[in-house]
Amino acid sequence: MRMTKSSFTLRKVTESRLFFPLLAFALIMLADFLLIPGFFTFQTRDGNLYGSLIDIFRNGSIVALLAIGMTLVIATGGVDLSVGATMAIVASVAALLMNPYVLGKELSPQTLSLILDPHFTWQPLWVVLLVTLLVAIVCGLWNGLLVAYARIQPMVATLILMIAGRGIAQLITNGVRIQIFYEPYSIIGQGWFILPFSLYLVIIVYVLTWLFTRKTAVGMFIESVGINARSSFFSGISERRIKLLAYTFCGFCAGIAGLVASSNIRTSDANNIGWGLELDAILAVVIGGTSMTGGRFSILASIIGAIVMQAVTTSMYAIGVPAFALGAIKGVVVILVILLYSEQVKRFFQNIAAERKETQP
Amino acid sequence: MTQRINAFISKNRRFIPVTVTAVLVFVAYGIGAFLFPAMRNPQVFLNLFSNNAYLLISAIGMTLVILTGGIDLSVSGVVALTTVASAALLRAGWNAWAVIPLMLLMGMCLGSIMGSFITFMKVQPFIATLAGMWFARGMCFFISDDAIAIENRTWSILGETKILIPGLTELAVKQGNPAPYISIFVVVAFILLGAVMYMAHFRRFGRTVYAIGGNEGRNEQSARLMGLSVNSTKLLVYTFNGFCSALAGICWSVFVSSGHGLYASGFELDVIASVVIGGTMLTGGAGYVFGTLFGVMVYGVTQILIQFIGSLSSWWTRIVIGLLMLIFIGVQSLLAAQKEGRQKVLDEQAQAALRRRRWAYAFGGAAVLLIAVLAVNLVPPLLGSGQMATAESGQCEVAPFREAEVADLIQGGAVIAYHRAGGTRCVDELYAVYPDGRAVASADGQQIESQVDPTDLEKILITISDEYGWFTDNMYSTWHNPCGTCYTHYLAISYNKKEKSVTAVDGGVDMQPEYGYTLSIIRPILPKFTQAQ
Numbered sequence: 001m002r003m004t005k006s007s008f009t010l011r012k013v014t015e016s017r018l019f020f021p022l023l024a025f026a027l028i029m030l031a032d033f034l035l036i037p038g039f040f041t042f043q044t045r046d047g048n049l050y051g052s053l054i055d056i057f058r059n060g061s062i063v064a065l066l067a068i069g070m071t072l073v074i075a076t077g078g079v080d081l082s083v084g085a086t087m088a089i090v091a092s093v094a095a096l097l098m099n100p101y102v103l104g105k106e107l108s109p110q111t112l113s114l115i116l117d118p119h120f121t122w123q124p125l126w127v128v129l130l131v132t133l134l135v136a137i138v139c140g141l142w143n144g145l146l147v148a149y150a151r152i153q154p155m156v157a158t159l160i161l162m163i164a165g166r167g168i169a170q171l172i173t174n175g176v177r178i179q180i181f182y183e184p185y186s187i188i189g190q191g192w193f194i195l196p197f198s199l200y201l202v203i204i205v206y207v208l209t210w211l212f213t214r215k216t217a218v219g220m221f222i223e224s225v226g227i228n229a230r231s232s233f234f235s236g237i238s239e240r241r242i243k244l245l246a247y248t249f250c251g252f253c254a255g256i257a258g259l260v261a262s263s264n265i266r267t268s269d270a271n272n273i274g275w276g277l278e279l280d281a282i283l284a285v286v287i288g289g290t291s292m293t294g295g296r297f298s299i300l301a302s303i304i305g306a307i308v309m310q311a312v313t314t315s316m317y318a319i320g321v322p323a324f325a326l327g328a329i330k331g332v333v334v335i336l337v338i339l340l341y342s343e344q345v346k347r348f349f350q351n352i353a354a355e356r357k358e359t360q361p
Numbered sequence: 362m363t364q365r366i367n368a369f370i371s372k373n374r375r376f377i378p379v380t381v382t383a384v385l386v387f388v389a390y391g392i393g394a395f396l397f398p399a400m401r402n403p404q405v406f407l408n409l410f411s412n413n414a415y416l417l418i419s420a421i422g423m424t425l426v427i428l429t430g431g432i433d434l435s436v437s438g439v440v441a442l443t444t445v446a447s448a449a450l451l452r453a454g455w456n457a458w459a460v461i462p463l464m465l466l467m468g469m470c471l472g473s474i475m476g477s478f479i480t481f482m483k484v485q486p487f488i489a490t491l492a493g494m495w496f497a498r499g500m501c502f503f504i505s506d507d508a509i510a511i512e513n514r515t516w517s518i519l520g521e522t523k524i525l526i527p528g529l530t531e532l533a534v535k536q537g538n539p540a541p542y543i544s545i546f547v548v549v550a551f552i553l554l555g556a557v558m559y560m561a562h563f564r565r566f567g568r569t570v571y572a573i574g575g576n577e578g579r580n581e582q583s584a585r586l587m588g589l590s591v592n593s594t595k596l597l598v599y600t601f602n603g604f605c606s607a608l609a610g611i612c613w614s615v616f617v618s619s620g621h622g623l624y625a626s627g628f629e630l631d632v633i634a635s636v637v638i639g640g641t642m643l644t645g646g647a648g649y650v651f652g653t654l655f656g657v658m659v660y661g662v663t664q665i666l667i668q669f670i671g672s673l674s675s676w677w678t679r680i681v682i683g684l685l686m687l688i689f690i691g692v693q694s695l696l697a698a699q700k701e702g703r704q705k706v707l708d709e710q711a712q713a714a715l716r717r718r719r720w721a722y723a724f725g726g727a728a729v730l731l732i733a734v735l736a737v738n739l740v741p742p743l744l745g746s747g748q749m750a751t752a753e754s755g756q757c758e759v760a761p762f763r764e765a766e767v768a769d770l771i772q773g774g775a776v777i778a779y780h781r782a783g784g785t786r787c788v789d790e791l792y793a794v795y796p797d798g799r800a801v802a803s804a805d806g807q808q809i810e811s812q813v814d815p816t817d818l819e820k821i822l823i824t825i826s827d828e829y830g831w832f833t834d835n836m837y838s839t840w841h842n843p844c845g846t847c848y849t850h851y852l853a854i855s856y857n858k859k860e861k862s863v864t865a866v867d868g869g870v871d872m873q874p875e876y877g878y879t880l881s882i883i884r885p886i887l888p889k890f891t892q893a894q
Contacts, residue, residue, distance in 0.1 A: 079487075101885075115885065116817055155432075155487070156643045156690055163630050164683025170676040177874075177881045267881075270676075272874060275626075279491050292485055322506065324622060328499025331492040338484050338492075345482070 017289045017296075020340070021304040024287070028311045036318045048192040052314060060310030061198035062257045062264075066281035067288070067302040068202075068209055069140075069253030072246040074285050077226045077294030078147055078154030080247060083254035083281060085165020086139040087274030090258030092169040094132045095178035095268030097123045098185060118183040125184050133255045139165070140251015144244035162278070169270035178268045189263030198260050202303065205256065209249075209299055219297075222246060226294025284309055287337055378640030378692055379652040385685075386658045389666065397669045403529050404541040409661040414546035415440070415612040417657045419628070420635045421550070421557050422605025424653045425598045427636055428561075430574035430581065430645030431486035433599065435475060436606045437628035438497030439468055441621070443610025445501040448509035448620030457515030465607045471497060472603020476596040494629070501622025508621035511614060519545055520615045546612045553605070558650045569594040574645020634682050635660050638689050647693075659685065760789040762851040762864060767791070771855050771862075776822060777883060778862075780851040788848075792887045794818065802888040811888035821882055822856045829875040831861060838864040839872055850880060 013019060032039040032052075042051040066083050073080045098121045101114070114120045121128070139161060146157035180186070191197035213219030224232040225242045233239045254274075261273050282292075287305030290297040312333060316326050339345050370377070394400040410417070419436050426433045443464050450460045471493060478489040523542035530540040561567035572584040573591055585591045614620050633643075639656025641648025663681050667673045760782040770778035770793040777794040790804040798815040801808060825831045831854055853862035865872040 116820055150691075150694065152690055152694060153644055156637070159630075159633065159643075160683050160687050160690070163634055163686065164680050167676040167679030167683065170674070171680065175674050175676060176884075177877050179878065179882055267878060269874060269877075283488075283491075286488065292488070322502055324502035324506070325499050327495035328497075328503065331494070331496030331499060334488070334492040334495070335478065335484070338488055339482060342482055342484065 017298040017301045021288055021301050021308055024308050025304060025311060028315060032315050048194055056310050056314045057199050058196040060307045061202045062260050063280045063284055064202045064303045064306040065205060065253050065257040066277060067284040067306045068205055068299055069250030070281040071285050071290055071297050071299050071302040072222055073250045074290055074292060075222050075226045075294055075297035076243050076246045080143060080250045081158040081278050082143060082161035082165055084274035084278045085162050086136055086251055086254040087258030087261055088166050088169035088270045090132045090136050090255045091262035091268045091273045092172040092270055093135050094128055094262055095180050096172055097128045097131060098180055098182045099178050116181055118181050121182040132259060136251045136255020137248055140248040144247030147247060148240040148243035166270055173268055180266045186263050186266060189260045206299060206303060223296055283334060374696060379649050382638055382640055382652060382655040382659060386655055386662055389662045393666050400669060402538055403533060407541050407543050409658055410547040411544045413657050413661045414550045415609040416631060416635060417550040418553060418605055418612060419609040419632045420653045420657055421553055422602035423632050423636050424641055424650050425570055426602050427641050427643060428570050428574050428645055428648060429595055429598050430578060433490045433602050434629050435490040435493035435497060436632055437625040438494035439471055439606035440610040440613055440625040440628055441501050442497040443607045444614040444620035444624050445504050445622055447614050448511050449504050451511055451513045452509055457513055461611060464611055465604055468603040468607025469600050473596060473600040476599025480592050480595045498622060508619050511618045516615055516618060554654060561650050571646055580646060634686055638685050642693055767851060767853050771853050771860055776855050778853040781848050783848045800886055800888050809888045813886045825854060825879050826856050829879050832859050836863055
């Protein structure tokens, strides 16, 4: 009796959604511990913690933020390719609101010294945050309307903003990369309160999302829409509104990620901010075990997925793999992870196990 | 009469997207030719093909992939890998005629690997090809970090051979223009187009491709049950797309005669957009290979128009393509909705009508937006005659760098010496900033001066030197042929007894971000020429 009970709990652990991402993270950490001396050392400077492990969390926070929104979208059976472009738009709007004088034709010496002043901003910080997040929500709303109400395939609908978005971002700043000198803004991406500020942002957004999806019925509705949109509709769930909500929320998350990214590099670089991150975010969700066809989701698992990807990246840097060549390794890792989750491979192993059982007795 | 027209339209409903695209190409080009006489030169029209041959080659392969209901994001990676690998092999002294088949084989191998993941392991096409893209791009940097120049006779022959168009030559000579020509790769692309059209519309392979796509993957199951060879067809389609990507990569490397891992970033989006605008449904199963040709032409015409209008910046291409995609996807959904509406029972017809009306509003809005955008940007150049002069000549002759003068300025005590040429107004400006904050600009024999605070100047110099690493090896000169509205930069900075000059050109991916940051913080302190000059 005791035996069956213990095997039952083991099964419960291995079948948990967090098991695979956490296992992957643990394996990477183990490899780092063995291969890279001093990977787990922490330094304190001015009471703040620094170290490789902290770097992983800090650099992974942008993808983690994107992954939170992306999880909900993927859970409804869709996908949002436009988050990277939304980030670029948000960065451009933010930079424009803080430093619009760079675009002017004539710059007097007075305005020039103002621009370089780290305490100068055109609009106060709260206006900047409010407007940029509103812009991000509008981007998400646009995607949601196309998907839910115009009934366009999610990938196609969001591809439109993905293509046009970077153009729009450059249009906003007239193609200029605006430098952000305003000091308080840089706290978002570069601030530390013992731990990096962006990490707190991830935690706050996660907790709010968790409360919203798991303490209300919204999470269930999202899963039900993802599993079967039609039957959800017939059982009285407004499937369109749920989809609209998911895409809008994803835009909002992309907005926060865009703020973090632009504050990190202190510029509005429309060509490079968020480049390729939509794919990283989708991958984080997939590593987290949420199926691309929609249905059950776990936001925490997606965040761990994002951290796992960042851990791979940081470890590779620490080993000395050149930055650009990292993609090749990332590609192989992705395929391995996907195969790990794939039904075909699972069935293959199940078949082997079944054969063994047959031959053993 | 109207009844007849209606009957004709509903009979040929499936041709509507292709026809719309084709009409759009010629109307847009016609308007352009009406506004800008330079566009009446047949060479400009033929450049539509010559400049976009790689896009066409890649889009043909992508059309088949999309028809099966899949997608291939790896094209840009394979293109980049082909440019780098071929450049590296040619540098190592390989024969060009051995390199080309090897590259095509490499593309096919990559394509078939991704295809087998998709077909046999049931990995989503999106994910599998994404991993393929990362892999291919990463491999580029295992081969070489820097751009590799190609100095090969065969490569330059491939790039420089001009194929004259019979019939047009006499006409052009009569007009006093040089004889119009197309490049070899246009011929290659058209042969490929013909072959794929034959395969797609007249062979069993093509029928299977159409049968697999559409209806969110449910058709694939039906095709399997019908006994069609779904697996081998899908594998073949992805392999063929790998072949097309490698061919496009060779075309690209001939075009720029170099190879680098950062080339063609975002190229897959252009390819997918061209295919969609060409009338192929992204859900698969509907569309024409021939339409892709028009999709690519729409792309080319948009670029040419933006170049000729001159006051529009290059990023408008992206926005216009996005808008066009929206409109085309809308047209397709509308057609699908109408088809559904006819098949469904009466009480649903009311709903369909509502949906249709909603679409009508959406299209009206989109069309008004497009017209407004074009009007806002078209009217100023038409009214201002000054800008027409440069617009008519199309691209300006970008002045060569004035290295000697810049070096003289630095010798004369300037901390920043900067030469900028090109741009929409085809400028040729020389700037110098001195340690006491005096900034001088000279262009066309005119000279203007302005004054900045020396402490601000010091701050800027510290930023450039320390934060952007101007004097480190990370800052190196780059060059590519500038586009019609791009600037070329030659910037020399002298600080703390170190001096270094670096060149770069706008509108590419080769310029380091730090170079851009440097330009953007220097720009405000330079004196400004007013528009009148």
